[in-house]
Amino acid sequence: MQNILQKTMRDPTWQLISWMLGAIFIFALVASEFNIGSFSSTLLNGMLRAMLLFLVAAGLSLIFGLMDILNFAQGGYFMLGAYLAYDFQHPDAGSLTFGESIADPTLRFFVSILFAVIVGGVLGYILERFFLRPLYDRPLFQLVLTFGASLVFLEGIKFIWKTVPYTWREDTIFQANKFNLFGTTFEWYRVFIIIMGIVLIVLISLMLRRTRIGIIIRAGVEDPEMVRALGINVRAVFTFVFTIGCAVAAFGGAVAAPFLQVHIGLGNLYLLGAIAVIVLGGLGSYEGTAVASIIVGLAWVAMERFSISYNIGAVWGDLTPMLMLALVLLLRPKGLFGEER
Amino acid sequence: MLIIWAAVGATLAVLITPTVYRNLNQKPLDGLIIGLIVGIIGSVPGLLVFWLLLPYRFRQSDRPPHPLDGFRWRGVAQMHSNNILEVRDIHTFIGQFHILEGVSLEVPRGSITVILGRNGAGKTTTLRSIIGLNNPRSGSIFYNGRNITHATAHEIAASGIGYVPEHRAIFKELTVRENLEIAARKRGDLERNQQFIFDLFPDLQRLIDLPGGNLSGGQQQMLAIARALVPDNDLLLIDEPSEGLAPVIIDQLMAAIKQLAKHKTVLLVEQNFRVASRLADRYVIIDDGHSVMSGDMADLIKNPDVIKRYLGVA
Numbered sequence: 001m002q003n004i005l006q007k008t009m010r011d012p013t014w015q016l017i018s019w020m021l022g023a024i025f026i027f028a029l030v031a032s033e034f035n036i037g038s039f040s041s042t043l044l045n046g047m048l049r050a051m052l053l054f055l056v057a058a059g060l061s062l063i064f065g066l067m068d069i070l071n072f073a074q075g076g077y078f079m080l081g082a083y084l085a086y087d088f089q090h091p092d093a094g095s096l097t098f099g100e101s102i103a104d105p106t107l108r109f110f111v112s113i114l115f116a117v118i119v120g121g122v123l124g125y126i127l128e129r130f131f132l133r134p135l136y137d138r139p140l141f142q143l144v145l146t147f148g149a150s151l152v153f154l155e156g157i158k159f160i161w162k163t164v165p166y167t168w169r170e171d172t173i174f175q176a177n178k179f180n181l182f183g184t185t186f187e188w189y190r191v192f193i194i195i196m197g198i199v200l201i202v203l204i205s206l207m208l209r210r211t212r213i214g215i216i217i218r219a220g221v222e223d224p225e226m227v228r229a230l231g232i233n234v235r236a237v238f239t240f241v242f243t244i245g246c247a248v249a250a251f252g253g254a255v256a257a258p259f260l261q262v263h264i265g266l267g268n269l270y271l272l273g274a275i276a277v278i279v280l281g282g283l284g285s286y287e288g289t290a291v292a293s294i295i296v297g298l299a300w301v302a303m304e305r306f307s308i309s310y311n312i313g314a315v316w317g318d319l320t321p322m323l324m325l326a327l328v329l330l331l332r333p334k335g336l337f338g339e340e341r
Numbered sequence: 342m343l344i345i346w347a348a349v350g351a352t353l354a355v356l357i358t359p360t361v362y363r364n365l366n367q368k369p370l371d372g373l374i375i376g377l378i379v380g381i382i383g384s385v386p387g388l389l390v391f392w393l394l395l396p397y398r399f400r401q402s403d404r405p406p407h408p409l410d411g412f413r414w415r416g417v418a419q420m421h422s423n424n425i426l427e428v429r430d431i432h433t434f435i436g437q438f439h440i441l442e443g444v445s446l447e448v449p450r451g452s453i454t455v456i457l458g459r460n461g462a463g464k465t466t467t468l469r470s471i472i473g474l475n476n477p478r479s480g481s482i483f484y485n486g487r488n489i490t491h492a493t494a495h496e497i498a499a500s501g502i503g504y505v506p507e508h509r510a511i512f513k514e515l516t517v518r519e520n521l522e523i524a525a526r527k528r529g530d531l532e533r534n535q536q537f538i539f540d541l542f543p544d545l546q547r548l549i550d551l552p553g554g555n556l557s558g559g560q561q562q563m564l565a566i567a568r569a570l571v572p573d574n575d576l577l578l579i580d581e582p583s584e585g586l587a588p589v590i591i592d593q594l595m596a597a598i599k600q601l602a603k604h605k606t607v608l609l610v611e612q613n614f615r616v617a618s619r620l621a622d623r624y625v626i627i628d629d630g631h632s633v634m635s636g637d638m639a640d641l642i643k644n645p646d647v648i649k650r651y652l653g654v655a
Contacts, residue, residue: 212522212523215515215519215522215523216523218514218515218519219515219519219523222512222513222514222515223510223512225474225494225510226506226510226512227523228473228474228493228495229472229473229474229495230498230504230523230524230568231495231498231499231524231572232495232523234495
């Protein structure tokens with residue numbers, strides 16, 4: 001164990017990551033005006049943002065790595081997950097009334113997450129199987145198609161839920177219970193999301209390392225043609241990865257709905273953040289995506305805090321992922337863990 | 342089947358949705374979901390009828406299943422009974438470039454056949470056409486009597502053809518064990534054949550947990566061949582196995598290929614004539630996209646003019 005740790009710390013990539021995290025912590029401390037309560041709140045919210053970014057970026061990265069498709073509709077799945085979870089949870093609003101048959105709000109919340117994941121997965125399957133598959137030999141068309149799909153999502157959501165933003169009203173057991181950290185009150189729900197995100201990082205990592213489908217996905221990222229020549233139906237693997245990627249994004253939207261205002265800009269906001277994450281992590285690298293999510297999430301929230309503390313304008317927070325993306329492309333175009341493509 | 346299923350489901354959904362939409366206090370999403378559920382349930386009778394009437398031949402079990410069942414094949418070829426593979430006048434394009442302009446060859450069962458030719462003659466494209474990575478536009482390829490000309494690469498490979506490409510194409514991020522595991526087509530393939538593989542390439546057993554990218558060129562070549570031996574392939578297509586390797590390693594590889602040819606048929610692409618002449622029983626010469634000569638290797642060795650003309654070897 002000590003050997004692995006020493007080896008890791010000698011690796012220049014991990015040294016760079018530790019420098020970046022150190023710089024972000026110092027920046028967060030300055031942004032919090034050296035108030036420990038405010039600092040812990042920044043870190044906790046940063047980790048929360050990181051996990052949500054990861055949920056969008058994980059699918060984006062796996063899909064890009066395996067299929068060379070930048071799925072612009074990924075943000076749409078995140079947004080759809082948020083709308084579906086909100087609507088299911090609040091039968092008196094929106095378009096869905098099924099939720100009222102479940103009286104307990106906590107149970108209804110779990111069912112709403114499951115509902116969002118299933119719908120996200122099914123729509124992901126349909127997009128890949130019936131629309132993207134005929135375009136495998138035409139990469140530019142795929143890009144246009146996923147962009148078009150993101151617009152269809154947006155307009156579909158406007159048609160069903162209109163453009164009014166929704167704010168979560170119903171407290172589940174997670175939101176009702178709070179705890180105090182250095183004088184600042186937090187909902188347990190946020191900790192629950194962070195833990196859930198970490199569990200998901202580990203589960204996907206185990207799936208990639210320990211299962212046959214994981215080995216096929218990793219091999220497919222390196223050389224999909226050779227995987228075909230081994231007798232494996234790569235297209236079925238593409239469909240599987242695309243479906244899982246979209247379901248995970250919808251899951252992210254569903255779990256984020258209780259503390260994010262559900263609105264039509266949500267998809268693009270997280271899509272841009274996720275693109276910054278996968279470029280910073282290295283295109284197609286799963287470890288890179290997980291680490292970069294944490295870096296971008298923390299930096300994003302620290303900048304938001306900084307802009308409030310020093311009154312420099314709210315726009316800097318949302319700009320942070322894009323600024324980081326520009327910096328990475330200038331200084332290290334292959335990202336943290338990526339290879340030249 | 343999927344199209345019929347979807348059509349029936351979608352039609353019912355479309356028919357029912359407006360009614361539900363009106364009845365449910367103008368909640369369009371509720372209406373859509375109920376419509377879809379009813380549509381899916383409604384499509385079950387259609388599915389049953391389809392299953393019972395149409396695909397009768399798929400459920401016949403009076404003969405053992407063949408790996409090529411379900412292929413878009415055009416009937417059984419009139420092949421020479423001793424040939425495992427026959428390629429007949431194939432024309433293959435890469436993009437707009439006409440690479441193969443009429444290649445024909447035969448591979449007798451249990452033989453080592455080598456494809457010879459100068460750089461850019463079309464040797465690698467011939468192997469890629471056979472394995473389905475560049476399907477020919479015309480001509481035909483028969484494997485074990487079945488036409489596999491337009492089958493996909495994974496279908497062809499799964500029918501029993503192993504492919505060892507030029508430059509090895511091992512998965513560098515995967516360990517040696519994972520590189521072997523991924524090639525297994527059914528449970529137990531690796532366990533059944535690993536002793537044969539490790540007898541042939543003892544180094545691989547020692548390096549089993551190393552990433553493929555950490556192996557030397559020769560070890561990577563051994564891994565690439567070993568990978569093709571994991572499933573029970575009958576035919577191995579090996580592209581330039583000696584390329585970029587030291588003479589000692591080439592000798593080891595040649596011995597291994599000779600050994601494995603006792604159990605498998607091998608179709609080899611090799612530019613090193615010294616290696617090819619010592620390994621192969623038969624040869625095919627490809628020149629500028631055409632197959633120009635074929636026959637027994639022993640006859641070719643006696644014909645230095647042909648060797649010089651087509652291979653540039655004195």
